[in-house]
Amino acid sequence: MPLPDPATLPLWLSVTLFAAAGGVIWLTGSRLTVRLDSVAARTGLDRAFLGMLLLGGITALPEVATLISASSLGRPALAVNNLLGAAAINVLLLAIVDGFVGRSAVTGIVAQPSTMMMAATAMIVLVLIAATVTIGDVAIPGIGIGVACALISLICTLCFWMSATHDRRSPWTVDEDGDKRPDTQPTAPVTERSLPRLWLEVAGCGVLIFATGFVLSRLGDGLARQLGLTSAAVGFALMGPATALPExxxxxxxxxxxxxxxxxxxxxxxxxxxxxxxPLGDAVYRGAPIIATLGRFEQLSALLGATLIGIFMVGLLEHRDRTVLRMGIDSVLVILVFIAGAATLIQL
Structure with a gap:
């Protein structure tokens, strides 16, 4: 039985369903973190690695669902701008939460070098995306996937590996005196659940996040048509925040x-x-490679995300605890630069 077209639903119902789906994703993401922290405590796995591999992978599922769904519907701008919007908005959320949780600058209490490697390589990926949008893309004969798209995928995989293994290869660490992590900060409660049950709950959270992300993409496309907005604007300003809720x-x-x-x-x-x-988007989109359909809006979106990460990169290198309004100075700068970047995107 085919799913109903969301654009045919009453506007109030579309908005209500969109908000409900976002709420499910947010609550599931909160539960996921506690479960994975318990897994780390039971298995001895590195928490930065778990954060990047499992938290990052599972919370990316709404974006992946939107990428596949929007591309199959012939809306590549919606698909890619959802990814770029989420990349910038995730960094913004980290800055905002810095002001509400704890009294130390979040970059002043990180003690693992791999975090800086992640920041540096994430910047490279976003700048590369902006460059490929500028240059354009051509399809690989017989496959239909763009050359630039495949290159981005390969570099992302390499960057992921470099970041995940960096702490084992790093010749330096942060001194204990430099780790300003307050001793009074709370830790996760010890759970009595068995390890197999924890893994099962993590998998269940992933399935629920992916399914809800698919629903969000359909509802977002319907809202775009109902409100007469462009796919680029909806992808960045509506789908980006919605799919960032698990983050x-x-x-x-x-x-x-x-x-x-x-x-x-x-x-x-x-x-x-x-x-x-x-490349999944390229595989299901019937047309030119996705990268070739993009323009200035996507270039600026990618550069905005890279700039925000760069600001936090400086904060991680400085590793100080100077705060303004209970948040790090770098977090304040991230918020201000995001506002300026979003205003510029609105003008486009």
Missing amino acids: LGTIIAALRINRPEMAFGQVLGTNFVSFALL
Whole structure:
């Protein structure tokens, strides 16, 4: 039985369903963080690695669902701008939550070098996307996937590997005196659940997030047509925040239990997973390679995300605890630059 076209629903119902789906994603993301922290405690796995691999991978599922759904519907701008919007908005959410959870600058309590490697490589990926949009893309004969799209996917995979293995290869660490993590910060409660049950709950959260993300993409496309908005604007300003809701839940949960590496790993790891799967959009889109259909809006979106990550990169290198309004100075700058960038995108 075919699904009803969301554009035929009453506007109030579309908005209500969209908000409800977003709420499900947010609550599931919050629960996911606590479960994965328990897995780390039971298995001894590195929390930054778990944040990037599992938190980043699972919370990227709404973006992946939107990428596939929107591309199959012939809306590549909606698909890609959802990814780019989420990349910038995830960093913004980390900055905002910094002001509400704890009293230390979030970049001043991160003690793992891999976090800086993640930030540096995530910037490279976003700048590369802006460059390929400028240059254009051509399809690989007989496959239909763009050359630039495949290159981005390959580089994302390489960057993911470099970040995941960096702590083992790194010749330096942050001194204990430099780790300003407050001893009074709460930690996650110890759960009595068995390890297999924890993994089962993590998998269940992933399935629910992916399914709800698919629903969000359909509803977002319907709202775009009902409101007469462009796919680019809806992808960045509507779908981006909506599919970033699991990230919001996981960021809040990670910082509340004093796991800043998990928060950064999740925010940056989501980018690697999302952009590594760009070829899926090319595979289901009937037309030119997705990259070839994009323009100035997407260029600026990608550069905005890279700039925001760069600001946090400076904060991680400085590793200081100077705060304004209970948040790090770098978090304040991230918020201001995002506002300026969003205003510029509106003009486009």
